Amino acid sequence: MDDWLTTEQAAARLGIKRETLYAYVSRGLLHRALDADGRRSRFDPGEIDRLRQRHRSDGEFATLVSTRISRPTDEGLYVRGRDLVAEASLSTFEQAADRVWQAGADETWPSVVDADELLDDVQSRLSRHTPPMDRLRIGVALASAADPLRDDLSPAAVRTAGRRAVRMMVMSLPRRCSLQGDGVADALWCRLARRQAGQRRRFALSRALVLLLEHGMASSTLGARVAASVRADPYSVITAGLGVLGGRLHGAASAPVHRLFAEAARSGDAARALGDAQRTLRSTPGFGHVTLKRRDARCGALLEAVTSAWPTDERLQTVLEVYDLATDRTDGIATVDFALGALTYLADMQTEAGEAVFAIARTVGWVTHALEEYDEGPLRFRFRARYVGD
Structure with missing residues (x-):
């Protein structure tokens, strides 16, 4: 264990503070051993290097940043x-x-x-x-x-x-x-x-x-x-x-959602407008998130405010029809981009x-x-x- 790194050396190699290094230990991202005297921590240099350059299945770099935000x-x-x-x-x-x-x-x-x-x-x-x-x-x-x-x-x-x-x-x-x-x-x-x-x-x-x-x-x-x-x-x-x-x-993810609503209202056929958008983008506008898999709470909160602000606007029915269609036929969740597109559309803002x-x-x-x-x-x-x- 003579070649293992001290706390100061490990933190310097990772470019972080001592406190962050110990946060990694507490979260199970790093392991530490004690010197023979039981007083100083030591870290495996190989494990430190692997944490510096974590690999996804495709072999490319992924980074982990500790934050209190x-x-x-x-x-x-x-x-x-x-x-x-x-x-x-x-x-x-x-x-x-x-x-x-x-x-x-x-x-x-x-x-x-x-x-x-x-x-x-x-x-x-x-x-x-x-x-x-x-x-x-x-x-x-x-x-x-x-x-x-x-x-x-x-x-x-x-x-x-x-x-x-x-x-x-x-x-x-x-x-x-x-x-x-x-x-x-x-x-x-x-x-x-x-x-x-x-x-x-x-x-x-x-x-x-x-x-x-x-x-x-x-x-x-x-x-x-x-x-x-x-x-x-x-x-x-x-x-x-x-x-x-x-x-x-x-x-810019809310812009295709805005365009989808406009086309659905223009054509009077929400299903066809949604299908055309899916075919063009190879995805459903405003649906699917990189990290959230079950629910984007921001979407529901913003849609609630939008529905309250335009309760009698006939265009709101277009928004809700597209939402129902996409929810029934899409595996991904509705994101805040969907609700933001609804807001800009109903407010007559530019795309x-x-x-x-x-x-x-x-x-x-x-x-x-x-x-x-x-x-x-x-x-x-x-x-x-x-x-x-x-």
Whole structure:
């Protein structure tokens, strides 16, 4: 056992803290032995290396990151030890974000009502057909450029940067109707929807933002943590998350659901519209999840808010008919993307609006993971390539 690693050596090889190493031991991911004197722990270097590069059946890399932030399960989504699905009916987006960020009571959000000259100037130069995600990236870039203190990685400063980024992302979208409130959800509604809405409809959007703000180690969140591990500033972390979120299999998953509802309503044949969508996409829009297998609690919570907000809208029957058809004929579960597509469809938002909602909400999660990653050893995500070329 002379060649076995000490605690310090094992933690350094994994790029983690001592506390995280012992968390792996307590969870059965690692085993330790004691020195002859029974005082110091030793770790098998082979086991440490296997944990560094865990292999799936296809032989490719999978990574495990210990976190105290969230635990997504089929039963519910628990963030900071509390049920986020239940909290979505009680908290505003800002309140939920501050709790997840563990913000102080004296920290405040910047106004999403006041104009920004720099942003207005950039917007005037964009085509009205500029996609929402492009506008969000521009908003984050401008927020970064206007913040000379962006390299301050202290928790309060990172939270401040997160709030500034959210504000600029919302304001980067062109206004479509008059503002009815001063919250993030109110401001986002008037920039995504063509018409003003009552409190229930704006609440549905607020609930969507809360439900989407965090969901474990999704691909975009891993990208954000990799950026944080090299000590990128919070705006760069958010930009990294946005880059991954732009994939059509991640943040844009609600758009085909929206199109499915529109086609079902246009043709008057929900079954044919669903069949055409399945044939084109080789999957059912809004159904099936990578990690959740029995239930996505976020979907039910958001559909409840949507049904309450548009109870007499005849288009709601189209949504429910498609839901029933897909549930009867599909093995996968209905996900939050299905409910988000229903929200953007019934609210007369553009097809890509759901991606903007997703991105703005998940910014909170990326900042949360950045805060946690900044406390870890730097550069711990140094993946290794397995060369298979000539």
